Amino acid sequence: MLHIVACIKQVPDTKIIKLNPKTNTMDRRTAPAILNPYDAHAVEEAVRLKKRYGGTVSVVTMGPPPAVSAIKKCIEIGADEGYLITDRRFAGADTLATSYAVTKAIEKIAKTKPVDLIICGKMSIDGDTGQVGPGIARRLDIPPLTSVNKVVEINKEESYAIVHRKLEDGYEVVRSTLPCLFSVEKTINEVPYSPLPNMIRAARYKPHIWSVDDLEGVDVKQLGLKGSPTIVSKVWAPPKPTGGTFIEGSPTEQVEQLLSIILEKKELFEQKGER
Amino acid sequence: MNLQDYKGVWVFIEQKDGVVAPVSLELLGAGRKLADKRGVELAGILIGENVKSLTKTVFEYGADTVYVYDQPIFKHYRTEPFMKALLECTEKYKPEIILFGATSTGKDLASAVATDLPTGLTADTTELDVEEETGLLLASRPAFGGNIMATILCKKYRPQMATVRAKVMKALDPVPGRTGKVVEETISLQEEEIRTKVLEIVKETVKKVRIDEADIIVAGGKGMGSYEGFQLIHQLAETLGGAVGASRDVVEAGWIDHAHQVGQTGVTVTPKIYFAIGISGAIQHIVGMKNSGLIIAINKDKDAPIFQNCHYGIVGDALEIVPLLIEQFNKALGREKVSLKSG
């Protein structure tokens, strides 16, 4: 029986989020909060492995109280348990402080039920770094396997996992000892519509909610803003572009003008022309 | 920690099959500027098996020193041995800045190293500068899906680390024969101690497109209407001898493979000519192509943001314009040939 922990995050939908032009800050109210799309694939993969080998899927997140709805979304996908660590002392965390806090939560979860595998998304669409996954692996001193796009085998008895890691021109087959951590590609699976029983369970589900004081052996200096070596010093809107020249006229005239513009760079086309 | 103990700028030299990754050469160019401003050394850190000969390239592109780990244990990239080498070397020589390409390998390695040191790590940097006096690295990157830019600092920890996107920094022109100091290091790590093994490397048989190397890119968006409509993009690309690019929405619609996606979550490109056809010009797309030499946009909506980010724009129906362009271009090139011959 496997115990798999998926790390998830609630994020503002950056497709919709608007910038306040006066303050250059994100107007979070304009953007609905969603489960980080990459993490849906992490949870889906955990659920598939559970179906294949038997076991339990827990999801864990650090975030503000509304992150409960992201956990519920994971229950819909098929996770069994959800853990939210939430505390003002976590606020302002960069990737280093995030991996520290999430690791503390995983350690606590593992106390009652040892963890065989941790799965993270490739990246979060707001943090957008992909650094938290390997960070958690280092803190737990387990191998990080990034760019995973297929799980070939998990063998708990012999304590190994075999996966495909995506490369630029193909993939590599890697074997790792268990426990280990995967950061998975979006292409690893497709997240289907959730079955009705899961939806019903999710609607009623109440996640475990922990504050800093519920965790063990926490060095508060490593949390939140205080525990973050990086700081954002300046935020600005990308420079407003000046715009181009419109080519006017009928389609034929437009194309003629365009042609004379691109043919100024004749050398680009010449090698093709004659040979 | 005493910040003054840390000196010098390092670039992690990513290599594969005996070739240095282009992004590492770009970073040597960027690192050279930072090192000169600070009056410190620029070093490359090269890890692999049979890589010593690559030091020549690293010097030619601007490094003063190269730290080399050349051992069988580094045959394939694996996080743990590479990380151990980098941690050891960092502890020994104390650089103030380490730059990595924001490739899957660079990100994987930098994340692990930064956690163990520990120090701050800025991801996907697109602008770099340094304060001359303090050595504080100013690493700027797009945030919130490219809607804003943010400058990230790491004031109290050294080294300062950043991964940097490919194709945004400029490599220096190589100086043949330029050399420097080679420092050979070894790591006392046994294969048995490493918990991951690469069992097999499978090269995809179909040659993957590298649109980041093309001089001409014809990119199409959702405005092509359908998979069939998108074939016009392929035809134009073929006519012009260019590569095909695409917006994310097109990739998600399954009209073309992700390798063709231009933008924040795709490839950054800088061709001599970039056609954006039926592409609205969302910021996430723009960041991937805005440094192209000549940008031509075709869109039927005159208010589409792409027109703010192009050199020439045509307001019109792509399904009408593109076939005309193909026809006219073929004709023109035909005429071109005749006139070349007669002249």
Ligand SMILES: Cc1cc2nc3c(=O)[nH]c(=O)nc-3n(C[C@H](O)[C@H](O)[C@H](O)COP(=O)(O)OP(=O)(O)OC[C@H]3O[C@@H](n4cnc5c(N)ncnc54)[C@H](O)[C@@H]3O)c2cc1C
């Ligand atoms: C975190 C994040 C990362 C992202 N990364 C990327 C990325 O890397 N690359 C990327 O491209 N996008 C990315 N996106 C998506 C991006 O925000 C846009 O949704 C996407 O670029 C839009 O694609 P499009 O322009 O093809 O489609 P649309 O926005 O639908 O635009 C279609 C355009 O075609 C025009 N049109 C329609 N019919 C015709 C016609 N017959 N002739 C001419 N013009 C016509 C329309 O006027 C319109 O302007 C990202 C988004 C997020 C949130």
Ligand SMILES: Nc1ncnc2c1ncn2[C@@H]1O[C@H](COP(=O)(O)O)[C@@H](O)[C@H]1O
């Ligand atoms: N606050 C968080 N709580 C739990 N997991 C997280 C959190 N932030 C990031 N992760 C995990 O780390 C991955 C990479 O995130 P990032 O480094 O922010 O791009 C995500 O896909 C999640 O799996």
